[in-house]
Amino acid sequence: AQSVTQLGSHVSVSEGALVLLRCNYSSSVPPYLFWYVQYPNQGLQLLLKYTTGATLVKGINGFEAEFKKSETSFHLTKPSAHMSDAAEYFCAVSRNNDMRFGAGTRLTVKP
């Protein structure tokens, strides 16, 4: 069965600093990979997704993620954090009609 691990339930960065949210997966075959963001009292918004092709995926709001098969990772990055990036972020994997979400990482951005 697939599983997703997000390292760090809480991450705090200063405004303008690099954002790095970690996601590792376990799957017998390369899965499809996703990052979602959830703002307070709202549903989820798809940030980006990897299915096939280029391993560096660019998403909305300046986020990007790189699929590294050898490391079974799909870390999310943004060069410069903005106050509006404060939210909860979820990594998800999907393969063979089985979709799993990570536990989420709450990002705090300090002024």
Add this chain to the structure above:
Amino acid sequence: KAGVTQTPRYLIKTRGQQVTLSCSPISGHRSVSWYQQTPGQGLQFLFEYFSETQRNKGNFPGRFSGRQFSNSRSEMNVSTLELGDSALYLCASSSNPGLAGGITSTDTQYFGPGTRLTVL
């Protein structure tokens, strides 16, 4: 155009009752997926419907069921409610059917604000 709408936004039920939640997708979208979000279990995929047919299903008991109408609106039903069913139920819509778990390779999923169900 209007986004995904879910009704009701908040619901309080007691154990043993049944509940029906509604999701109206974005106009033109034919795929609707449902998710359960709880503090303990996190986000879990329930099922996906496309053109009135269930295409994918997560690992939930048979008390959880759904359906989709010809106008793509979807309902989710939970029978014999348990305390552990208290959660935020999210639905998402997209144009095309999912690869798995309601996700497509080319289309974006758009989520509604959710229905918060409390079971007492």
